[in-house]
Amino acid sequence: MNTQTLFQQHITALEHSWGEALQQTMPDCDAILVHSGSSHNYFADDHAPPFKAWGHFLRWAPLDRPDQFVLFVPGHKPRVLALVPRDFWHDQTLTTESWWADCVDITCMENLSELASLLPQVSSLVFLGENRTLAVELGVPAAAINPASLLSWLDYDRAVKTDYEISRLREANAHALSGHAAAEQTFRAGGDEYDIHHAYLAACRVLDQELPYSNIIALNEKAAILHYQNKRRYADRASQPANKVLLIDAGCRAYGYCSDITRTWAADDAHPVFHDLLNGMQTLQATLVGSVKPGVSFADLHRQAHLAIAQLLVDAGICHGDAETLVSNGTSTVYFPHGLGHLLGLQVHDVGGRLANRSGELAPPPDAWPGLRNTRSLDAGAVVTIEPGLYFIPALLETARKSAMAKSINWTLTEALMPFGGIRIEDNVLATVDGADNLTRNAVTGSR
Numbered sequence: 001m002n003t004q005t006l007f008q009q010h011i012t013a014l015e016h017s018w019g020e021a022l023q024q025t026m027p028d029c030d031a032i033l034v035h036s037g038s039s040h041n042y043f044a045d046d047h048a049p050p051f052k053a054w055g056h057f058l059r060w061a062p063l064d065r066p067d068q069f070v071l072f073v074p075g076h077k078p079r080v081l082a083l084v085p086r087d088f089w090h091d092q093t094l095t096t097e098s099w100w101a102d103c104v105d106i107t108c109m110e111n112l113s114e115l116a117s118l119l120p121q122v123s124s125l126v127f128l129g130e131n132r133t134l135a136v137e138l139g140v141p142a143a144a145i146n147p148a149s150l151l152s153w154l155d156y157d158r159a160v161k162t163d164y165e166i167s168r169l170r171e172a173n174a175h176a177l178s179g180h181a182a183a184e185q186t187f188r189a190g191g192d193e194y195d196i197h198h199a200y201l202a203a204c205r206v207l208d209q210e211l212p213y214s215n216i217i218a219l220n221e222k223a224a225i226l227h228y229q230n231k232r233r234y235a236d237r238a239s240q241p242a243n244k245v246l247l248i249d250a251g252c253r254a255y256g257y258c259s260d261i262t263r264t265w266a267a268d269d270a271h272p273v274f275h276d277l278l279n280g281m282q283t284l285q286a287t288l289v290g291s292v293k294p295g296v297s298f299a300d301l302h303r304q305a306h307l308a309i310a311q312l313l314v315d316a317g318i319c320h321g322d323a324e325t326l327v328s329n330g331t332s333t334v335y336f337p338h339g340l341g342h343l344l345g346l347q348v349h350d351v352g353g354r355l356a357n358r359s360g361e362l363a364p365p366p367d368a369w370p371g372l373r374n375t376r377s378l379d380a381g382a383v384v385t386i387e388p389g390l391y392f393i394p395a396l397l398e399t400a401r402k403s404a405m406a407k408s409i410n411w412t413l414t415e416a417l418m419p420f421g422g423i424r425i426e427d428n429v430l431a432t433v434d435g436a437d438n439l440t441r442n443a444v445t446g447s448r
């Protein structure tokens with residue numbers, strides 16, 4: 001199916017679900033205005049951080065720039081109200097490819113002050129977006145600015161992707177894999193974190209600011225830092241430590257849709273037990289991916305991951321005891337302290353992961369794992385990450401050493417493995433009616 005047909009079907013689906021959401025949650029309103037967001041300068045500065053449009057806006061129009069609007073009136077073609085300032089400092093050209101632009105009506109404004117004249121009666125308008133001041137200036141009643149009932153409904157529904165969205169997520173995966181291949185090569189060739197980062201960007205032909213999140217490029221012991229943000233570089237190569245382990249967590253975006261992929265590579269001369277752990281993690285990650293299907297509770301999958309990781313720790317000789325006990329007494333959490341994954345879409349950690357239903361009731365995380373970002377049962381069409389990890393994190397190990405857990409840990413082996421940091425393996429997985437479609441492993445990579 002061609003992109004325009006897919007996008008038209010996507011818009012039709014949005015019109016249906018947003019129409020129902022509006023009618024159910026804000027029955028006195030008859031239109032929704034969605035704002036991409038405003039650009040905000042740093043404090044006392046005339047520079048702003050890179051802009052990212054809001055997910056609920058991007059779903060209608062792939063315009064990743066500030067002060068763009070979508071006006072949704074049930075029964076009418078969606079209208080894009082685009083601010084295109086007269087500006088000789090920046091390129092303000094509005095890119096409107098026909099595959100999406102033909103599915104909406106586009107009106108351009110030179111100044112935000114023109115917006116009010118383009119809107120229907122504001123007393124029955126809902127405003128969605130970060131800029132409350134703008135909504136108030138437009139005259140939108142307070143109760144119709146980001147109403148929680150409507151936002152919960154839209155957030156909840158966003159977990160299930162349309163075919164258009166799935167095709168973009170596949171594209172974002174294929175795109176990122178070219179960077180991951182280059183990163184592995186650069187790691188094996190002895191590059192430092194800076195080199196690996198740039199090899200990734202160059203292979204994907206992207207700029208830093210176009211990434212869905214800052215690349216995590218962690219060599220050796222830094223692989224134990226979950227969101228390691230630095231890129232170590234060595235002017236004097238003689239002082240650069242040998243590459244033993246690379247943990248790279250990096251994605252790409254396709255018209256706003258994100259991929260979020262982690263790979264861990266080990267040099268041949270890494271600790272043999274680390275190689276065993278890496279093989280074990282590859283296997284258990286693939287098993288967890290295979291467990292994705294409609295109706296499965298993500299919290300149950302997370303628990304399944306803990307049991308499998310605990311068993312791996314026992315098999316490798318790092319922990320003593322049985323897996324159940326190591327999970328219930330918190331030992332597995334020392335090595336695997338984050339959640340198994342999250343919803344994925346227009347945001348890397350997509351919205352609605354803790355909603356029990358459209359009405360906004362919450363599905364709280366299990367007491368043992370308060371950080372779990374997705375607590376829902378999976379619906380067909382939902383896309384999640386599956387990203388088990390196993391790390392040697394000095395701060396968590398220090399605490400464990402002073403606790404009752406200490407006696408179930410082989411400290412000699414744990415210490416020997418600390419220089420190797422850790423392991424995370426992450427794929428993006430679609431729940432289908434038949435089970436799981438691994439969008440990462442099944443991505444069709446080609447030349448770009």
Ligand SMILES: [Mn+2]
Nearest residue numbers: 260385387426
């Ligand atoms: Mn992730």
